[in-house]
Amino acid sequence: MAIFVGTAVLFARGSRRIRISRTRQGAFWIGLALFYIALHTRLDYYAEHEFFVHRLQHLVLHHLAPLILMASYPGSALRAGLPLHWRSALRRWQYRRPARLLAAIVLNPTFISIAFVVSVVFWLIPSVQFVAMLDWRIYTFMNWSVxxxxxxxxxxxxxxxxxxxxRTRPGLRVLSPVITMAPQILVGAIITFSTHDLYPIFTLCGRAFTSVPATLDQSLGGLIMWVPAAVLEAIxxxxxxxxxxxxxxLPQRVPPKSKAKKPATKPVLAK
Structure with missing residues (x-):
């Protein structure tokens, strides 16, 4: 809860200090509200007792809410919302070696793309899912990692x-969803067409909707991971x-030309 309140306060302060369009402000508040709904409302309870609601929750956390929130480009407003001495300290910290090393790893496009796929596929391993749904600490870590x-x-x-x-070339940004979409579609299809219950933990914990069979619940969850997630990545x-x-x-930036040294010429002696 403190993270949500702190983020909201910083953005509200920053949007008063610098010019942020109403569209960007609306995108930020909608994205933040979706994160809150997915993590701190009754939806989280149903996600613990129905597989398709669990996949719907992760669709919001992994695709929909981040897409809308990042479409607001909130970085400048959040930075402007910090007190002046905090901004100065943050600027100094960014130039230190540990901060540059951390940014080089965490913000690396390859690392981000792999983490994006692994954070979904790893938690869908039946044995991992079983443990995560029983331990609230692992369950919380799972949701926040997603x-x-x-x-x-x-x-x-x-x-x-x-x-x-x-850090990423524009062409690779266009190609990236095609690469990250493929394994998620494959896993979603496997779950959708599976004929046996892959996740009995939801039955052991007690299903919220007893009228929905386990196989149908599982198929719906696979479809949510398969179709809506692919549509959002296509967007x-x-x-x-x-x-x-x-x-x-835009006009191409021409790199500065190096000045070539002219060969020294010997003086011509007058005859």
Missing amino acids: AISGLLYWWMLLDHRPHPPS GAMMALRHLMRLSE
């Missing part, structure tokens, strides 16, 4: 800057393509 990997991925994908200063790819087309229309 949310954080989603935020990092959509931050990378929706970056509208050229390369550099962006992200189109947004990245739009940025690519915009950047391609």
Whole structure:
């Protein structure tokens, strides 16, 4: 709860100090509200007792909420919302070696893409899912790992800057959803068409909707991971393509030419 309140206060303060359009403000508040609904409302209870609600929760945490929130480009407003001495301290910390090393690893496009896929597929391993649903600490870590990997991925994908200063080339941002979408579609299809119950933990914990058979619940969960998630990633790819087309229309930056040294000429002696 403290994270939500702190983020909301920083954005509200920052949006008063710098100019933020109403569209961006609306996207931020909608995205933050979706995160709150997925983690701190009755939806979380149903996610512990129905597999398809669990997949719906992770769809919001991993795709929908980060996509909408990062479409608001909240970084400048959040930074502006910090007190002045905090901003100065943050700026100094960014230039230190540990901070640069951490950013080089965590913000690396390859690391972000792998974490985005692994954070979904790993928790769907039946034995891992079984343990995670029984231990509230692992369950909380699971949800937050899904949310954080989603935020990092959509931050990378929706970056509208050229390369550099962006860490990812615009063309790779368009291609990335195709790469990350494939394993999620495959796992979703396997779950959808499975004929036996892969996740009996939901039956052991007591199902919220007893009228929904376990196989139907599982198939619905697989479809949610398969179709809506792929649609959202396709939307992200189109947004990245739009940025690519915009950047391609900008004048190309010409690298500075090095001045070639002229060969020394011998003085001509007058006869």
